[in-house]
Amino acid sequence: MEGDDNLAHERNKAEFDVNEMKIVWAGSRQAFEVSNRMSRLVASDPVFDKSNRAVMTRKELFKNTLRKSAHAWKLINELCLSDEESTIFKYFMDQPGFLDLHWRMFVPAIKGQGTEEQKQKWLPLANKMQIIGCYAQTELGHGSNVQGLETTATFNPQTDQFILHSPTQTSSKWWPGGLGKVSTHAVVYARLITNGKDHGVHGFIVQLRNLDDHSPLPGITIGDIGVKFGNGAYNSMDNGFLMFDKFCIPRDQMLMRLSKVTREGKYVPSDVPRQLMYGTMVSVRQTIVSNASVAMARAVCIATRYSAVRRQFGSQNGGVETQVIDYKTQQNRLFPLLASAYAFRFVGEWLKWLYTDVTQRLEASDFATLPEAHACTAGLKSMTTSATSDGIEECRKLCGGHGYLWCSGLPELFAVYVPACTYEGDNVVLQLQVARFLMKTVAQLSSGNAPAGTTAYMGRAKHLLQCRSSIQKAEDWLNPAMVLEAFEARALRMAVSCANNLKKFENQEQGFSELLADLVEAGIAHCQLIVVSKFIAKLERDIKGKGVKNQLKNLCYIYALHLIHKHLGDFLSTNTITPEQASLANNQLRSLYSQLRPNAVALVDAFDYTDHYLGSVLGRYDGNVYPKLFEEALKDPLNDSVVPDGYHEYIRPFIKQDLRSARL
Numbered sequence: 001m002e003g004d005d006n007l008a009h010e011r012n013k014a015e016f017d018v019n020e021m022k023i024v025w026a027g028s029r030q031a032f033e034v035s036n037r038m039s040r041l042v043a044s045d046p047v048f049d050k051s052n053r054a055v056m057t058r059k060e061l062f063k064n065t066l067r068k069s070a071h072a073w074k075l076i077n078e079l080c081l082s083d084e085e086s087t088i089f090k091y092f093m094d095q096p097g098f099l100d101l102h103w104r105m106f107v108p109a110i111k112g113q114g115t116e117e118q119k120q121k122w123l124p125l126a127n128k129m130q131i132i133g134c135y136a137q138t139e140l141g142h143g144s145n146v147q148g149l150e151t152t153a154t155f156n157p158q159t160d161q162f163i164l165h166s167p168t169q170t171s172s173k174w175w176p177g178g179l180g181k182v183s184t185h186a187v188v189y190a191r192l193i194t195n196g197k198d199h200g201v202h203g204f205i206v207q208l209r210n211l212d213d214h215s216p217l218p219g220i221t222i223g224d225i226g227v228k229f230g231n232g233a234y235n236s237m238d239n240g241f242l243m244f245d246k247f248c249i250p251r252d253q254m255l256m257r258l259s260k261v262t263r264e265g266k267y268v269p270s271d272v273p274r275q276l277m278y279g280t281m282v283s284v285r286q287t288i289v290s291n292a293s294v295a296m297a298r299a300v301c302i303a304t305r306y307s308a309v310r311r312q313f314g315s316q317n318g319g320v321e322t323q324v325i326d327y328k329t330q331q332n333r334l335f336p337l338l339a340s341a342y343a344f345r346f347v348g349e350w351l352k353w354l355y356t357d358v359t360q361r362l363e364a365s366d367f368a369t370l371p372e373a374h375a376c377t378a379g380l381k382s383m384t385t386s387a388t389s390d391g392i393e394e395c396r397k398l399c400g401g402h403g404y405l406w407c408s409g410l411p412e413l414f415a416v417y418v419p420a421c422t423y424e425g426d427n428v429v430l431q432l433q434v435a436r437f438l439m440k441t442v443a444q445l446s447s448g449n450a451p452a453g454t455t456a457y458m459g460r461a462k463h464l465l466q467c468r469s470s471i472q473k474a475e476d477w478l479n480p481a482m483v484l485e486a487f488e489a490r491a492l493r494m495a496v497s498c499a500n501n502l503k504k505f506e507n508q509e510q511g512f513s514e515l516l517a518d519l520v521e522a523g524i525a526h527c528q529l530i531v532v533s534k535f536i537a538k539l540e541r542d543i544k545g546k547g548v549k550n551q552l553k554n555l556c557y558i559y560a561l562h563l564i565h566k567h568l569g570d571f572l573s574t575n576t577i578t579p580e581q582a583s584l585a586n587n588q589l590r591s592l593y594s595q596l597r598p599n600a601v602a603l604v605d606a607f608d609y610t611d612h613y614l615g616s617v618l619g620r621y622d623g624n625v626y627p628k629l630f631e632e633a634l635k636d637p638l639n640d641s642v643v644p645d646g647y648h649e650y651i652r653p654f655i656k657q658d659l660r661s662a663r664l
């Protein structure tokens with residue numbers, strides 16, 4: 001059977017309304033319409049071609065990214081795209097570049113931390129891209145430890161200026177995207193010093209380059225930090241370094257919405273939590289969770305379509321071979337990833353709601369939910385990006401040898417995606433923030449304060465610490481209350497176990513250091529509970545379309561039960577479930593895989609990705625894999641000539657045994 005016949009046959013088997021599922025995936029009919037229109041707008045424009053990124057030199061790749069960015073900006077203006085449309089348009093451009101940092105970090109940092117006057121001055125320039133900005137926080141010596149940054153901003157009352165200085169090599173800014181070659185400005189984080197006193201890290205708007213000829217301003221040393229992981233991939237981004245040599249900026253360029261420095265040099269501390277200074281990171285972490293679902297879906301779409309096209313073994317007497325998607329091992333690796341894509345989508349929707357809610361509360365000076373918002377954004381960013389990076393690599397392996405080809409789309413996707421485990425907060429460091437939050441919540445349980453939000457379940461500690469799962473048969477694992485209770489009991493017991501172990505240490509910080517590995521596991525268990533509970537909550541909503549809810553139910557329970565299987569040690573060692581109940585979960589999981597199987601291709605079609613966005617020969621909508629693999633191979637520059645360059649110098653001497661003449 002040809003690839004296109006295979007996929008047509010698969011699509012005919014679907015038991016649900018794919019068009020309605022597309023709307024559930026997008027979040028609303030309007031969101032679907034925008035996403036569909038923007039992705040096709042990008043795909044139809046030859047400037048956004050991505051086919052030769054792997055064979056471009058770094059300079060070509062970078063210049064091509066500038067070209068694409070300029071073209072995108074022109075189209076956004078000509079077509080008067082809304083903010084929502086242009087964000088999605090840039091996303092489907094699928095080319096990491098300075099635009100990401102300008103719009104996702106520089107502009108939000110000014111919006112969140114600038115005074116009204118500062119916003120009035122800087123935002124119109126940034127919104128029209130008359131200035132281009134980046135987010136310069138990380139230094140050569142410190143990234144995770146923000147309080148350890150070394151760059152100084154010393155107030156000089158004589159000139160009413162701050163003097164920015166990099167006192168050591170390790171204080172050089174290192175990593176900011178868009179800094180190396182493009183940005184004219186940056187929000188720079190530096191230690192504020194007034195009257196010889198260090199007030200800790202604060203944000204400043206700093207001009208870096210001359211607006212006439214783009215040269216660095218005197219007192220600024222700047223450049224790109226060099227080639228990063230993978231061909232093409234994130235190398236389109238100019239991650240940069242920056243050093244200040246007593247570089248002066250006016251006092252009104254300190255971002256002063258939170259704390260201030262007066263004309264006399266008096267420091268006026270913030271009367272709101274100083275952590276609001278970290279607000280830009282919280283906002284980006286929230287969007288990274290939604291991005292995780294998109295990246296996971298992309299890899300899964302490629303692996304699912306290819307697994308339906310690919311056949312190996314199983315033929316008798318020359319008949320058709322088995323589609324590899326029919327092997328239970330393939331399903332056991334692939335279907336949980338498909339379920340994870342949907343799970344991350346829905347938890348991303350919820351996190352967006354939570355972030356909007358906390359933002360509104362902060363505007364009304366209600367800071368009560370800030371710790372929860374920080375823990376959720378940090379923990380879910382960590383958990384979903386780790387799972388997605390691993391998932392993309394698993395999808396590559398699911399595609400066998402061809403998955404290793406650049407044109408499968410998976411190597412580049414992995415290389416672009418994997419730094420999400422590090423940027424915007426290292427995943428271990430962020431998960432430890434969740435653990436701290438959990439330890440505080442557990443410590444307060446005896447005080448009578450009922451925990452709220454995502455830790456509300458801890459308020460039922462008495463029950464959850466001693467309950468035994470009442471699962472008796474495999475179908476019981478489709479009972480949402482029973483599944484939730486298992487995840488709640490496991491998460492609470494792991495957190496309480498850490499808290500009890502902490503008590504054994506006289507010094508709590510030392511205890512925390514000793515128990516770091518267990519604390520991370522407790523944080524992950526809590527985050528997995530959030531994802532499962534938000535998926536279950538989604539099922540309780542009104543979901544339209546023939547068979548759509550049924551498919552989502554299957555995906556939800558596949559997500560939950562595969563986690564039980566993967567983290568069985570946690571569930572058994574906390575006595576949350578018995579080995580027999582674990583075995584029933586496995587039986588149910590197998591049954592769910594069989595139910596999902598005929599719908600697998602339609603479930604990835606529901607992502608509505610264009611072939612342009614997928615960028616994969618293996619994941620093509622028409623399944624026409626083999627002829628296109630040949631076409632791609634023939635395009636490789638090595639195939640430009642039949643006899644390769646270097647033959648006469650380095651191959652012929654071997655064959656003719658005249659190695660003395662080889663130019664080694």
Ligand SMILES: CCCCCCCCCCCCCCCCCCCC(=O)SCCNC(=O)CCNC(=O)[C@H](O)C(C)(C)COP(=O)(O)OP(=O)(O)OC[C@H]1O[C@@H](n2cnc3c(N)ncnc32)[C@H](O)[C@@H]1OP(=O)(O)O
Pocket residue numbers: 091094095096100104135137138143144145146147177233275276278279281282284291370371374412413416422423424425426429433436
């Ligand atoms: C195939 C081709 C595909 C192409 C695809 C192209 C698509 C492109 C799309 C790409 C999308 C992505 C675009 C984004 C690009 C991202 C670029 C990355 C940018 C960066 O990385 S910026 C730098 C980020 N840096 C960090 O995240 C640093 C991490 N460290 C910290 O955040 C903090 O320092 C830490 C570790 C959380 C806290 O440390 P600690 O020492 O405890 O800190 P403090 O003393 O300051 O704080 C103590 C107290 O505050 C609480 N806290 C901490 N942070 C927050 C917060 N943000 N909000 C609220 N509260 C906070 C902390 O919990 C403590 O509370 P206590 O109650 O315990 O006192």
Ligand SMILES: Cc1cc2nc3c(=O)[nH]c(=O)nc-3n(C[C@H](O)[C@H](O)[C@H](O)COP(=O)(O)OP(=O)(O)OC[C@H]3O[C@@H](n4cnc5c(N)ncnc54)[C@H](O)[C@@H]3O)c2cc1C
Pocket residue numbers: 101135136137138141142143144145174175176177234239419422423424425426427428429432516
């Ligand atoms: C592609 C990319 C783009 C980036 N873009 C930007 C940008 O635009 N702007 C910007 O300012 N920065 C940017 N960064 C920097 C990024 O935010 C930092 O690299 C990140 O915050 C991690 O910090 P680090 O590099 O100091 O890691 P480190 O903290 O040095 O981590 C090294 C190891 O130590 C472990 N570790 C560290 N602290 C602890 C702890 N307390 N407990 C247990 N383990 C610990 C970590 O888990 C990790 O395994 C970017 C980075 C990358 C890779």
